Amino acid sequence: MTLDPAYLDYPRRRHGYDHDLYAWSNIHERQPVRWPDDRSLAVFVCVSLEWFPIVPGGAFVAPGHMQTAYPDYRHYTARDYGNRVGAFRLLEAFEKVGVTASFATNAAVAERYPALVAAVQAGGHEIIAHSTDMNGTIDSSLEEAGEQALIAQALTRLESATGTKPRGWLSIARSQSFRTLDLLEQHGLSYCCDWVNDELPYRFSNGLTNLPLNHELSDRQIVTVQQKSADSWAESIRDAFDWLAREAAEQGSGRILPIHLTPYIMGLPYRIAAVEQLLMDLTRRSETWFASGSAIVDAWEAQQ
Amino acid sequence: MREGSPDPGLYDYHPYTSRPKIVWPGGKTVAVWVAPNLEYYEIDPPPHPLRRAWSRPAPDVVGFSHRDHSNRVSHWRMAEVMSKHGFPGSVSLSVALCQHHPEVVADAAARGWEFFSHGIYNTRYAYDMSEQQERAIIEDSIRTVREATGQTIRGWLAPALTHTPRTLDLIAEYGLDYTCDLYHDDQVQEVRVAKGRLASIPYSLEVNDHYGFFVYNMSGREYAAALVRQFERLASEGERSGTVMCIPLHAYLIGQPHRIGPFEQALRHIAADGRAWIARAGEIVDAWREQTGAGR
Numbered sequence: 001m002t003l004d005p006a007y008l009d010y011p012r013r014r015h016g017y018d019h020d021l022y023a024w025s026n027i028h029e030r031q032p033v034r035w036p037d038d039r040s041l042a043v044f045v046c047v048s049l050e051w052f053p054i055v056p057g058g059a060f061v062a063p064g065h066m067q068t069a070y071p072d073y074r075h076y077t078a079r080d081y082g083n084r085v086g087a088f089r090l091l092e093a094f095e096k097v098g099v100t101a102s103f104a105t106n107a108a109v110a111e112r113y114p115a116l117v118a119a120v121q122a123g124g125h126e127i128i129a130h131s132t133d134m135n136g137t138i139d140s141s142l143e144e145a146g147e148q149a150l151i152a153q154a155l156t157r158l159e160s161a162t163g164t165k166p167r168g169w170l171s172i173a174r175s176q177s178f179r180t181l182d183l184l185e186q187h188g189l190s191y192c193c194d195w196v197n198d199e200l201p202y203r204f205s206n207g208l209t210n211l212p213l214n215h216e217l218s219d220r221q222i223v224t225v226q227q228k229s230a231d232s233w234a235e236s237i238r239d240a241f242d243w244l245a246r247e248a249a250e251q252g253s254g255r256i257l258p259i260h261l262t263p264y265i266m267g268l269p270y271r272i273a274a275v276e277q278l279l280m281d282l283t284r285r286s287e288t289w290f291a292s293g294s295a296i297v298d299a300w301e302a303q304q
Numbered sequence: 305m306r307e308g309s310p311d312p313g314l315y316d317y318h319p320y321t322s323r324p325k326i327v328w329p330g331g332k333t334v335a336v337w338v339a340p341n342l343e344y345y346e347i348d349p350p351p352h353p354l355r356r357a358w359s360r361p362a363p364d365v366v367g368f369s370h371r372d373h374s375n376r377v378s379h380w381r382m383a384e385v386m387s388k389h390g391f392p393g394s395v396s397l398s399v400a401l402c403q404h405h406p407e408v409v410a411d412a413a414a415r416g417w418e419f420f421s422h423g424i425y426n427t428r429y430a431y432d433m434s435e436q437q438e439r440a441i442i443e444d445s446i447r448t449v450r451e452a453t454g455q456t457i458r459g460w461l462a463p464a465l466t467h468t469p470r471t472l473d474l475i476a477e478y479g480l481d482y483t484c485d486l487y488h489d490d491q492v493q494e495v496r497v498a499k500g501r502l503a504s505i506p507y508s509l510e511v512n513d514h515y516g517f518f519v520y521n522m523s524g525r526e527y528a529a530a531l532v533r534q535f536e537r538l539a540s541e542g543e544r545s546g547t548v549m550c551i552p553l554h555a556y557l558i559g560q561p562h563r564i565g566p567f568e569q570a571l572r573h574i575a576a577d578g579r580a581w582i583a584r585a586g587e588i589v590d591a592w593r594e595q596t597g598a599g600r
Contacts, residue, residue, distance in 0.1 A: 002433070003352070008428075010400065010425075016405075018404070024405060026376060026407060175360060175364075178362070178363055194365050195365060195369040197373045216370075217561075227521060239563075239566060240562035257561070
């Protein structure tokens with residue numbers, strides 16, 4: 001067995017990336033960014049509102065999807081718990097301390113649960129698009145027409161259910177195809193949150209903005225994948241806050257702390273107190289600017 | 305190695321408690337080296353018959369962009385913390401990073417870090433390479449690092465830890481002094497090679513940040529505590545004969561904002577202890593050779 005000689009060809013070995021999706025830059029050498037009211041740390045709370053059809057499908061099976069043979073009542077209902085109970089716990093926690101968040105919302109959630117949408121809107125939060133439902137996964141195995149239709153449907157259904165055109169997009173599992181960025185841009189979106197390579201917004205080559213939503217700090221990664229406690233999650237977020245606040249002060253440039261929450265994960269009775277206490281503590285820090293995705297992107301764009 | 309044999313014949317057996325006494329410079333008991341992996345992962349590499357580069361069809365957005373975080377954000381964060389506490393890096397380098405992001409390589413070189421090869425890309429695997437192909441990646445590594453930094457590489461960590469039965473013989477033939485691919489010991493050891501000689505320097509999978517966070521699911525603080533415990537034990541046992549502690553890192557993991565603070569505390573602890581010889585990989589191998597009667 002020997003390898004194909006072409007395995008040692010490197011046609012894209014060149015300065016910059018081996019793709020043209022965006023350009024390289026070093027965050028520590030960019031023009032400083034300033035957030036409103038001299039706050040140095042934008043805290044971007046993003047909540048995923050997910051509806052999992054009891055029949056899994058899509059380009060790939062989304063994290064959190066059904067696991068047993070049909071009908072998987074266990075996972076269908078445990079996920080839907082987030083939409084009935086957990087999300088409202090989070091909304092109350094936000095209201096208590098004045099957090100403005102972005103809710104990445106499956107179109108199906110907006111259509112099925114108008115009371116939840118109304119509560120999100122009444123809280124002054126932003127709604128961003130999060131595909132159609134949890135079968136609306138995207139990767140390169142999708143045909144172009146299928147991906148185009150999926151994104152169009154997610155946006156029109158979300159808009160008609162909420163009355164607002166979303167400016168932001170979060171893909172399920174942050175998964176895209178090579179076409180997704182162009183499709184999102186062509187559908188009039190301003191930003192997506194899928195690429196985790198940075199800690200400030202940046203522009204893709206096609207003009208769309210990336211607002212990084214650190215998956216390593218998400219409740220899914222820390223609590224569900226790494227199986228840490230809610231207190232361990234909160235400790236990690238606090239450590240991140242302290243580091244970023246210090247780095248912002250030293251470099252004279254704003255930073256972003258992304259907190260990605262899932263109602264069926266952090267909205268449980270035994271975990272919610274850790275969220276509430278954390279948000280309370282962050283509210284007391286003079287560096288904190290709780291902001292929606294759009295507010296952060298707008299503040300950043302105004303300085304470019 | 306003895307290809308096809310149940311015992312690959314990589315080294316001789318030496319029980320830990322009856323070895324010549326190694327004393328590190330300044331009478332230190334443990335040589336501590338930090339090995340940042342400076343890597344480039346291709347977004348859509350050619351397929352290898354034995355291993356998939358990404359778990360998702362290209363582009364694997366999270367897989368690719370997570371690693372890209374190193375080259376935009378976290379390399380400098382990690383490097384600053386290391387420099388501040390006096391830890392030089394011995395870099396496991398995807399040598400194509402010299403082309404893609406020479407800015408990162410230049411930063412590491414300016415800090416006085418040593419470079420060894422980690423293959424061309426961390427998405428090109430050595431399994432099933434012919435001898436000629438493997439020579440090509442070794443020669444490419446030597447040439448690329450020399451052109452980019454002026455350094456001649458002295459060590460090898462196989463790309464994505466992928467080997468052939470002849471890798472160790474070949475790198476010794478090309479004059480490399482150490483391999484980081486063998487995990488059988490806490491001291492520098494001799495490797496059996498066809499021609500010349502080769503040392504194995506303890507790298508570490510067990511306290512590699514990747515294992516800490518993705519195999520053992522540690523929090524940043526738990527990982528920092530594991531490093532301190534690893535250090536304390538090796539520093540103490542090193543009184544009998546000098547040990548080696550390696551801290552293998554990936555900026556996109558250790559340089560995340562929730563992990564870098566606790567990591568800095570661990571480095572501060574090790575630097576302040578007084579028993580650590582904080583060194584680069586090549587210096588450690590040289591000091592060991594001098595004391596084992598086979599100096600360069």
